[in-house]
Amino acid sequence: MPGLHSFASWKSAICAGTLLLSASAQAQTPSPSREGVATLSGYMEVHLNKEQDLPAEADLHRFVLMVGHTFTDRLKFWSEVEIEHAFVEGAEESGEVAIEQAYVDLMLHRRANVRAGMVLVPVGIVNERHEPPTFHGVERTFVDSVIVPTTWRDTGVGLFGDLGRGFSYRTYFVPGLDATGFAAEEGIKDGRQQGGHADASDPAITGRLEYRNVGLTAGGSFWYGGSGFGLVRLEIESPKVGVASVDARYRRDRHELRAQWSMVNITGAGDLNRALQANTGLSPNIASRLLGAYGEYAVRVSPNSWLHEVMVFGRYELFDTQNKMPDGFQPLEELQRSALVVGATYFPDPDVAFKFDVVRERNKSSFISAPWRVNLGVGWWF
Amino acid sequence: MILLLIVLSLFLGQQANRPTGQQANRPTGQQAIGQSGHRVIRVSAERFAFTPSEITVERGTVIEFHLTSDDTDHGFRIVGTDVNAEIPKRRRGEAVVKYVADTAGRFVIECSRPCGAGHTAMRAVLIVK
Numbered sequence: 001m002p003g004l005h006s007f008a009s010w011k012s013a014i015c016a017g018t019l020l021l022s023a024s025a026q027a028q029t030p031s032p033s034r035e036g037v038a039t040l041s042g043y044m045e046v047h048l049n050k051e052q053d054l055p056a057e058a059d060l061h062r063f064v065l066m067v068g069h070t071f072t073d074r075l076k077f078w079s080e081v082e083i084e085h086a087f088v089e090g091a092e093e094s095g096e097v098a099i100e101q102a103y104v105d106l107m108l109h110r111r112a113n114v115r116a117g118m119v120l121v122p123v124g125i126v127n128e129r130h131e132p133p134t135f136h137g138v139e140r141t142f143v144d145s146v147i148v149p150t151t152w153r154d155t156g157v158g159l160f161g162d163l164g165r166g167f168s169y170r171t172y173f174v175p176g177l178d179a180t181g182f183a184a185e186e187g188i189k190d191g192r193q194q195g196g197h198a199d200a201s202d203p204a205i206t207g208r209l210e211y212r213n214v215g216l217t218a219g220g221s222f223w224y225g226g227s228g229f230g231l232v233r234l235e236i237e238s239p240k241v242g243v244a245s246v247d248a249r250y251r252r253d254r255h256e257l258r259a260q261w262s263m264v265n266i267t268g269a270g271d272l273n274r275a276l277q278a279n280t281g282l283s284p285n286i287a288s289r290l291l292g293a294y295g296e297y298a299v300r301v302s303p304n305s306w307l308h309e310v311m312v313f314g315r316y317e318l319f320d321t322q323n324k325m326p327d328g329f330q331p332l333e334e335l336q337r338s339a340l341v342v343g344a345t346y347f348p349d350p351d352v353a354f355k356f357d358v359v360r361e362r363n364k365s366s367f368i369s370a371p372w373r374v375n376l377g378v379g380w381w382f
Numbered sequence: 383m384i385l386l387l388i389v390l391s392l393f394l395g396q397q398a399n400r401p402t403g404q405q406a407n408r409p410t411g412q413q414a415i416g417q418s419g420h421r422v423i424r425v426s427a428e429r430f431a432f433t434p435s436e437i438t439v440e441r442g443t444v445i446e447f448h449l450t451s452d453d454t455d456h457g458f459r460i461v462g463t464d465v466n467a468e469i470p471k472r473r474r475g476e477a478v479v480k481y482v483a484d485t486a487g488r489f490v491i492e493c494s495r496p497c498g499a500g501h502t503a504m505r506a507v508l509i510v511k
Contacts, residue, residue: 039496040496041496041497041498066496066498066499068496068501068502073461073490073492076502078499078501078502080499101499105502105503107490107505110488110490110505110507113503115503120499128430128499128500129429129430129498129499129500130499131429131498131499133453133454134429134453134498160503162435162436162505162506162507164435164436165436166433166434166435168431168435170503212431212433212435213433214426214433217428251452307473307474309473349471350451350453350471350472350473350474351454351471381454381498
C-alpha cells in the first residue's frame with residue numbers, strides 16, 4: 001500500500017515540522033520536497049430521520065474519500081469520491097457513487113492560476129464547504145438542496161486567484177444543464193450533467209468573488225448558460241438558465257451568523273413545459289423563477305473552559321420553486337415553502353459533530369400540509 | 383437533547399484549561415512589537431484561506447508568526463524554506479513560528495495539511511522587500 005505508506009510518512013513530516021515551532025527557521029535551506037506525496041482525507045455522515053407519519057429512517061448518507069497528490073509546488077491534484085446511502089446495487093436508485101471533484105491546479109501566479117477537471121460550481125456557501133462539521137443541522141439547508149443543487153459539480157476549466165485586500169475569485173467554463181431534468185419540486189437539480197458524457201455544446205460560465213476579513217466571509221456568485229436536451233429532441237429554443245447568489249458568514253467569540261440569498265431564472269420555461277408535456281404526456285410545471293433565502297444564528301453555550309463545544313442554532317428558510325410562473329401556468333402552492341429549523345451541535349472535537357434538529361416546514365397550500373421532521377446525525381472529517 | 387449534550391460534555395469533555403500560549407482574542411494581522419526588526423504577525427486559518435493573505439516585511443526582519451485556526455488543523459508551509467508547521471484546531475491553542483526573513487522575494491505560503499474541498503488553493507504570500 002504505497003499510498004498509505006506515503007500518507008503515514010507525510011503525517012510524520014507534519015509532526016516533525018511541528019517540532020520546529022518556536023525555533024528559528026532560516027530561509028537558506030529549502031524544506032524537503034513534497035513532490036510525489038499523496039494524501040488521504042475524507043468525511044462521513046450518518047443520519048436518523050423521522051418524518052411525520054413515516055417510519056424513522058437510518059442512513060449512512062455520505063462516505064467520502066479525498067485523495068490529493070502534489071506533482072510539484074506548482075502542480076497539484078485533488079479529488080473527492082463519494083458513496084451515498086451506503087451501497088449501490090445494479091440500477092437501483094438507492095445509492096450513488098460519484099466523483100465530486102477531480103482536478104489539477106496549475107499555479108502560475110497568485111492572481112491567476114488554472115484549474116481543470118471535475119470542479120465544484122462555486123455558488124453559495126455549502127457547495128464548496130460541505131464537510132459536516134462546517135454547517136449546523138443534520139441535513140444541508142433546503143436552499144442548498146432545491147435552489148442551489150448541491151453538490152453541484154461538472155467538468156470544467158477556469159481560473160482562480162487571490163486579488164489581495166481580502167478578495168479572491170474563481171471562475172470556470174462548464175457544460176450547461178439538461179433541461180429535460182428540470183422539475184417543479186426540485187428545480188434544476190436533475191438537470192445537472194455531473195461530468196458523465198455531458199453535452200458540452202451548450203456551455204455555461206460560473207464564478208464567485210469572495211471577500212474575507214477577520215471573522216467575516218462574504219461572497220457573490222453566479223452561473224449562466226444553456227440547458228440543452230440531452231438525448232431528447234425538443235423543437236424549441238434551448239432555455240437559458242441564470243443563477244445568482246449572495247452569501248455571508250460571520251463568527252465572533254461565541255456567536256456565528258450566516259445568510260444566503262439565491263435565485264434561479266429559466267427563460268422559455270413555458271415552451272419547455274409544453275414541449276415536455278407533448279413528449280411525456282405530463283406537464284412538469286417548471287417555473288421561470290426559483291427563489292430561496294435563509295438566515296441562521298448559532299451560539300456556543302458551553303463554557304469557555306471546555307474544549308468540547310455545544311452550540312445551539314436556529315435557521316429560517318424560504319424556498320420557493322414556483323416563485324414566478326411562465327404565462328399560462330399556475331404555481332403549485334405546496335411548493336412555495338418555508339422552514340424553521342432549530343437544533344444543537346455537539347463538537348467533542350472540531351472535526352466531529354453530533355447533530356440534532358427539529359424542522360417545521362410550511363407551505364402556502366390550504367390542502368397539503370408540510371410535515372414535521374426530527375433529525376439526528378453524526379458527521380466527521382479526517 | 384441540549385441538556386443531554388451538555389451532560390455528555392461534562393463526562394467526556396476535557397474541562398481542562400486552555401493550552402498554554404493560546405491567543406487571547408487579539409485581532410489577526412500584523413503587529414510591531416518594541417524591538418526594531420522584530421515583528422509579531424497573527425495569521426488565522428480557515429477552510430480555505432489564510433487571513434491576512436498577503437504579508438509584507440523588510441528584509442532582515444525576524445518574524446514571529448502566531449498561527450490559529452477557526453476550524454480544523456491546517457498546515458503552514460513557506461515554500462522554499464524549512465517552515466512547515468501544524469496549526470492546531472479551533473480553540474486548541476496556537477502555533478508560534480519564528481522566521482528570519484533574510485532573503486528578499488515573494489514566498490508562497492500554503493496549507494500543507496489536507497483540509498477539504500478547496501485545500502489546494504489555500505495560499506498566502508510573504509513579500510520580503
